[in-house]
Amino acid sequence: MTQVTLETHNKIAAITSDFKGKDIISLDQFSAEDLQTLFAVTGKMKQLVLNHESSQLLAGYMVSLLFFEPSSRTFGSFASAVKRLGGQTLDIQNPEIVTSTSKGESFEDTIRVFEAYSDVIVLRHRTSGAAKQAAKAAQFVPVINAGDGTNEHPTQTLLDLYTLYEQFGRLDSLNGLLVGDAYNSRTIHSLIRGLSLFPNNTLYLLSPVQLRLTRGDFARLSTQGVKLIEISSEKDIPRECHFWYWTRVQQERFASPDEYHSAVQNSLIVTPHLLHDYAKQDMILMDPLPRVGTIDPAVDGDERAVYLKSQIRNGLYTRMALLALILGKV
Amino acid sequence: MTQVTLETHNKIAAITSDFKGKDIISLDQFSAEDLQTLFAVTGKMKQLVLNHESSQLLAGYMVSLLFFEPSSRTFGSFASAVKRLGGQTLDIQNPEIVTSTSKGESFEDTIRVFEAYSDVIVLRHRTSGAAKQAAKAAQFVPVINAGDGTNEHPTQTLLDLYTLYEQFGRLDSLNGLLVGDAYNSRTIHSLIRGLSLFPNNTLYLLSPVQLRLTRGDFARLSTQGVKLIEISSEKDIPRECHFWYWTRVQQERFASPDEYHSAVQNSLIVTPHLLHDYAKQDMILMDPLPRVGTIDPAVDGDERAVYLKSQIRNGLYTRMALLALILGKV
Amino acid sequence: MTQVTLETHNKIAAITSDFKGKDIISLDQFSAEDLQTLFAVTGKMKQLVLNHESSQLLAGYMVSLLFFEPSSRTFGSFASAVKRLGGQTLDIQNPEIVTSTSKGESFEDTIRVFEAYSDVIVLRHRTSGAAKQAAKAAQFVPVINAGDGTNEHPTQTLLDLYTLYEQFGRLDSLNGLLVGDAYNSRTIHSLIRGLSLFPNNTLYLLSPVQLRLTRGDFARLSTQGVKLIEISSEKDIPRECHFWYWTRVQQERFASPDEYHSAVQNSLIVTPHLLHDYAKQDMILMDPLPRVGTIDPAVDGDERAVYLKSQIRNGLYTRMALLALILGKV
Known part of the structure; x- marks a missing residue:
């Protein structure tokens, strides 16, 4: 049994240039070289x-998509990624209803059952920490975190970073604007x-007062190598931003509808006017989607709006790459 | 953006011998030559x-099956059609629960997300006009209407027409009997x-009084090239019909259970006796299914009964052909 | 029609060394040679x-997985089995909601619709006898029973038998301990x-008083060739058992929560202590899963515990073999 425990430990460890067999649970596993x-x-x-090349890179491989909470984009892009590479998926959506957990089976047993049928497990779960728990339960196959509660959603951040990398040819010396729910948003935390x-990145944060980073998070994230600057109005948006990253205010994070509506009322929406007044010409406008109260559809036609174009497509390409690397196929 | 708008316009346009890249929203897009x-x-x-040939015609292609309302036959035949040709599907059933629409995402955004992951979108929706709306939202991939509310279900009619074509070697000079809910049934309207x-087709219509074609629909459809004749009793069924096409009375179309039951009580059911008395030997008996209160199972063994045999199978073959044509593979 | 009826009869018949085209409804169809x-x-x-061989044995074949009740393990292993062999699946989970049965379509019609789209139907259903009913409705493709109510779940027993066969190199001259709900459990009945x-097998039965085999079942099963011995306490477990087979007490079988809890309180749980005291070293510990109140997770690391290791994996291999044989591919 010692061997298995060791292996499990190694699975969740830092990637350090070796993706094969690793669990992908947290962005913290990645170095600049890994990216x-x-x-x-x-x-x-x-x-x-x-x-439209018909790849057979993952031929003979099975990927379980265990989605314990609904997510059309993440499910769709993982399913498409596997199949585009000639692999197969085992699709379980809302498995709390469908699987034996409704009969009282433990989460660990469910994971080990699907481990027996597949080569990778992609897990989406409402509970923070579920991905790490699954990675510990799975002894032989890697687990990819496709979002676990408010904790992490590393592949979202990977696609966001790739979108910046593709646009600017680098991930250093960038100025960015992060807008929305900095208090709760796992995507904002992970992107930072x-x-x-x-080196040399500066991020401007613009949120309704009640949704700003906590002082503790601000201090902690500031020590990690990026310059964080909080601003309090659209008038403070600097012209030199390379990208804007908008996030929605998530109703499910609020104790009452009143608090939610108050936060939404104080939220900034991207309009053609706002872009015209504050954005430079070669910046890009990003949104992790779904777009709810974040960006006016009138902006969609602007070529700087990449959220429904390259950003969403990069989710497919990034996940294809990650699967191929984890399975040792590239 | 102009280019995209133009392209979108062309996508929904008449087929005129060129299926490639076209949306399939309405039967009105088809000419006799296209059929x-x-x-x-x-x-x-x-x-x-x-x-059992293992085709790879659609290898490397992904088809999103977005079924916002349940439909076992249509889902099954589209999924089977894609996979029989070596393509892959992205299956979303009941996506109103599963996808981000539950978080407030617009229908257009959902369509554009799945457009990013796939090469064709097949859409089933409760709302009339949803398919056209989706076709406008999708800028790069074709959309196939798999039934949008009471509006249209063009692939159902295509398989119905193919069933007649295969049986009689032609689609002209046919006499048919259409029975059931002529008032609501999209399949009856489309078949007409x-x-x-x-040229030279005659259709006899037999419905409960409250479910007859409106005078407006009757007049409009009569001008399109087919001869329509309403009859009021089984005794009026002419012996020379090449086919009978039976449709169920759909409970969901009625304001009250009483109205529904009254309509059902006045509906005609196919029995071996009715076939014996009014049908000729080389006709065929069709039903778009599900069969609820339309045809006595005692009829199933009759070789003229094609609804669970060639008619249902033709749904698979027709959709395979349509997908291959739209993707420019034949 | 005579021909069809005859064919249907043959489909459900004994296998007698010829799997091709046969329905798999009951364990009774198998002889020792067939196994x-x-x-x-x-x-x-x-x-x-x-x-990780990329087999194309089932390339061009479509298998409908009609799961009218949830079952993660059985669904997952059948889906994986088909795809590992290069086949395709048509996945319908909870089809009572998804399919036309919600519109009043008969079960037989639903089966015949999916028959038209696929080469094999795998059916899971809450109702005893549903698999046989489906096999009669399907005229051209074989039906595999993936569990029909309290009746049978033959592929579960096939994988259980294979697990014993693989471990001991034989299926005769074994001593086994069967624990749990002998009254209701279809897996216990089928394994017996x-x-x-x-020849020469002895099975010890240990159940709470209210969950013992009925006298009728005990007498009937005893005449079939196996020696059955009821014991009433862990102290009676003989050391020479080759395997232990644990089953859970299923709440849904009891009229009231009180009766259920009374049965559970009298149920035996496998602990490291119990294994140490009563099991020999080269025996195996089996559980059909889900594991609810049957085996302490502290036992999982014991190498005799095969339920989440070889036993669950054998479900995949057995079903692959069965599908290949039924489709005449081996």
């Missing part, structure tokens, strides 16, 4: 899809940590 | 399935329009 | 999976019948 490796493969995956791996 | 093209390919697809593309 | 055939193929399937095909 470079991933992005090089991602570029190849993009070409493969655009050329991802950009902290590279 | 001939489709049916020639359909015949080849039938042979492919019967021979499809047969209007060919 | 040997199946297990020889199962061993090959295991090697294929372990070597399966082991009755081979």
Whole structure:
């Protein structure tokens, strides 16, 4: 049994240039070099899809998609990623209803059952920490965190970082604007940590008062290598931002509808007017989606609006690359 | 953006011998020649399935099956059609629960997300007009209407027409009997329009009084090239009909259970006796299914009963042909 | 029609060395020779999976997985089995909601619709006898019973028997301990019948008083070739058992929560202590899962505990073998 425990430990460890067999639970596992490796493969995956090449890279491999909470984008992009590479998926959506957990089976047993049928487990779960718990339960196959509660959603941040990398050819010396629920948003927290791996980045934070970073988070994230600057009005948005990253205010985070509506009323929405007044020409406008109260559809036609174009597509390419690397196929 | 708008316009346009990249929203897009093209390919697809050939025609292609309302037959035949041709599907059933629409995402954004992950979108929706709305939202991939409310279900009519074509070698000079809910049934309306593309067809309509075509619909459809004759009793069924097409009375169309039951009580059911008395030997008996209060199972063994045999199977072959044509693979 | 009826009869008949085209409804269809055939193929399937060979044995074949009740393990292992062999699946989970049965379609019609789209139907259903009913409705493709109510779940027993066969190299001259709900458990009943095909087996039964075999079942099963011995306490467990087979007490079988809790309180749980005191070293501990109140997770690390290891994996290999045999591919 000692061997298995050791292996499990190694699975969740830092990647350090070796993706094969690793669990992907947290962005903290990635170094700047690991991201470079991933992005090089991602570029190849993009070409493969655009050329409609029929890849058999994952032929004979089975990926369980265990989605304990609904997520159309993440489910769709993982399913598409596996199949575009010739692999197969075992799709379980809302497995709390469908699986034996309704009969009282433990979460660990469910994970081990699907481990027996597949080569990778992709897990989406409402509970923070569920991905790590699954990675510990799975003894032989890697687990990918596709979002566990308010904790982490590393592949979202990987695609966000790739979108910046593809646009600017680098991940250092960038100025960005992060807007929305900095208090709760796992995507904002993770993006800050991802950009902290590279020198000379500055991030401006604009949130309703009640949704700002806590002083503790602000201090902690500031020490990681990125310069954080809080601003309090659209008038403070600096012209030199390379990207804007908008996030929605999530109703489920609030104790009462009143508190939610108060936060929403104080939220900034991207309009053509706002872009015209505060954005430079070669910046990009990003949103992790779903877009609810964040960006006016009138902006969609602007070529700087990448959220429904390259950003969403990069989710497919990045996940293809990650799967191929974890399975040792590139 | 102009280019995209133009492209979108062209996508929903008449097919005029060029299926590639077209949305399939309405039967009105098809000319008699387009149907001939489709049916020639359909015949080849039938042979492919019967021979268990392992086709790779759609290898490397992904088809999103977005079913916002349940439909076992249509879902099953589209999924089977894609996979029989070596393609892959992205299956979302009941996506109103599963997807981000539950978080407030717009329908257009959901469509554009799945557009990013796939090469074709097949949409089933409760709302009339949803397919056209989706086709406008999707800028790069074709959308196939798999039934949008009471509006249209063009692939159902295509398989109905193919079933007639395969049986009689032509779609002109046919006499047919259409029974059931002529007032609401999209399949009856579409079948009339499809047969209007060919000369010398006569259709007899037999419905409970409250479920007859409106005078407006009757007049409009009569001008399209087919001869419509309403009859009021089984005794009026002419012996020379080439086909009978039975449709169920749909409870969900009625304001009250009483009105529904009154309509059902006045509905005609096919029995061996009715077939014996009014049908000729080389006719066929069709039903778009599900069969609820339309045909006595005692009829199933009759060789004229094609609804659970060639008619249902033709749904698979027709959809295989349509997908291959839209993707430019034949 | 006579021909169809005859064919249907043959489909559900005894296998007698010819799996091709047969329905798999009951363990009673299998002879000892049939099991040997199946297990020889199962061993090959295991090697294929372990070597990540990309098989195309079922290329061009479609398997409908109609799961009218949830079952993560059985669904997952059948889906994985089909896809590991290069086949495709048509997945319908909870079809009572999804399919036309919600519109009033008969069960037989639903089966015949999916028959038209696929080459095999795998059916899971809450109702005893549903699999046989489906096999009668399906005229052209085989039906596999993936569990029908309290009636049968033959592939579960096939994997259980294979697990014993793989461990001991034989299915005769074994001593086993069966624990739990002998009154209701279809897996216990079927395992007894399966082991009755081979000489010189002895099975010890240990259940709470209210969950023992009925006198009728005890007498009937005793005449089939296996020696049955009821014991009443852990102290009676003989040291020489080759295997222990634990089953949970299923709440849904009891009229009231009180009766259920009374039965559970009198149930025996496997602990490291129990294994130490009563099990020999080269025995195996089995559980059909889900594990609810049957085995202490502290036992999982014991190498005799196969339930989450070889036993669950054998479910995949056995079903691969069965599908390949039924489709005449081996």
